[in-house]
Amino acid sequence: MLTLRAPTPAASARAARRGAAPAGQQRPQRPRLPRGACRAAGGGDEAPQQPPAAAPQGDDAAQPRGGGAGAGGGGGFPYGAMAVLAGAGAAETLYLTGTKLLHASAACPTSGCDSVLNSAYGELFGLPLPLFGAAAYAGVGLTAAAAWRASAAGRPVPAPLAGALAGGVGVLGASSAFLMYVLATRLSGAPCVWCYASAALSGGLVALLVAGMDRRAMADAAGPGLGATAAALAVLAAGFGPALGGVDAAELELPYVSPAVTTASSEQALRLAARLRAAGAKMYGAFWCSHCYDQKQVFGAAAMADFPYVECFPAGWKKGVAIDAACEAASVKAFPTWVINGTSTEGQLELEQLEQMLDAPPAQAAAEGAAAAAAE
16 A cells, blocks of 8 residues: 655655755646736745847947958958058058159059159149148058957947048049049149059048948048048148149149259269260250159260250140150150160169160160169
8 A cells, every 4th residue: 555655744845945846745836828918026935037138338339240250350440451451552652752753764564654753743732742641641550450359359449440540432433533523623634643543542432431331430530430431631721722723624734944954963973975976875854844854964964065866855845745756766765764785774873874885786785774674
């Protein structure tokens, strides 16, 4: 016969800890809730449900899409790509700044790069224009790198940092658009490869910035971005005011003026000038070309008094005026252009390089001319 025994106090305590009703007692049933309903907090021992996480506020709410992922991390904001593009832009403009300060010839497949760099638009407030571009690119690159580090670490990008990035990109975009307008309308669309490359980098930064932002982020960036754009345009207009002057490119005319050579000629320069004349060599140049003038200064006034120099714009320069026939026949594309022993070499050369080209046979002179042009 089965005998029922009353539970001991210890067994009842263990059952209570397991959540089961003590023996002989029925566990109360919790009422079922309708689908989608939350359980209300009662007056007993049951704890209420935790509320859902609050929507992000402040800086978190204004973050671009995928803000925590960083560039290349699951569709996050492309801070890393922006830092790379800005770094490339800084390197390019620093190279052009050095070229301008050293009065060197830029490595360029056309003569348009030097023409633009040595024009009235190559300087702003007395400083090389590329120097301002280098500062802007460096600022954007450092800001994008700082934002990328914060985003990659899962931290929200501070609003001032995001605003600075939008402002810097606005400056670069506005400046490139302004300078492309100048290139097309004031410089007759000179084929300046470096100019187009810088404009492409700036355009890429603008595209990445816009593509990475949602509507809320765009609204937050509109203020600093548009303000910086307006400021950049105002500075460029003020700095280039004398050069712009309301003159249309079709009306611009440069009368022929031969800059005076002020340096004294060395014995080496005098001997070399005589050898160049005797060999039938020619130096083709333009009166407005700074590199041509620097080359003349290397020879000095006495040597240039009887020098085999050919001016390619003897009647001055005006849009639509053809290059001189002698320069056209020599296929001159850049200034200065040397023709020695039948070999054409572009760019400013040292006296020693010219002597070597005179001493070399035609085939070797061609190789040395190419090497000299590459070194320049």
